[in-house]
Amino acid sequence: MTTEERLDRIEHLTAGIAEERRKDRDEYKALWRDTQRQLNEVSIRLVQLSEADSSLEARIEQIAEETRKAAEESREADKRLGARIDALVSGIGKFMLDNLTK
Numbered sequence: 001m002t003t004e005e006r007l008d009r010i011e012h013l014t015a016g017i018a019e020e021r022r023k024d025r026d027e028y029k030a031l032w033r034d035t036q037r038q039l040n041e042v043s044i045r046l047v048q049l050s051e052a053d054s055s056l057e058a059r060i061e062q063i064a065e066e067t068r069k070a071a072e073e074s075r076e077a078d079k080r081l082g083a084r085i086d087a088l089v090s091g092i093g094k095f096m097l098d099n100l101t102k
Helices: 003-100
Strands: none
Touching: none
């Protein structure tokens, strides 16, 4: 093999290596862009979830307040009903005593 043939072969190998490097670089750039796009999508989704979490938290607080109010109203109604039952039982007892003593 002559010196000229060796140089041609080295040039050919070097050109092949350079082409592989260019392809690798292009692939890395594409992967980088895809990774950046995915990171942006995740960031947007995270913001959306955070906003949804805030509105869910507000709704939970609203439901808790409504439940507290309903429980208080229920306790008040129960007290009124208890008082009415007591009055009715007392009235019936008094009516029976009055009728038995006559």
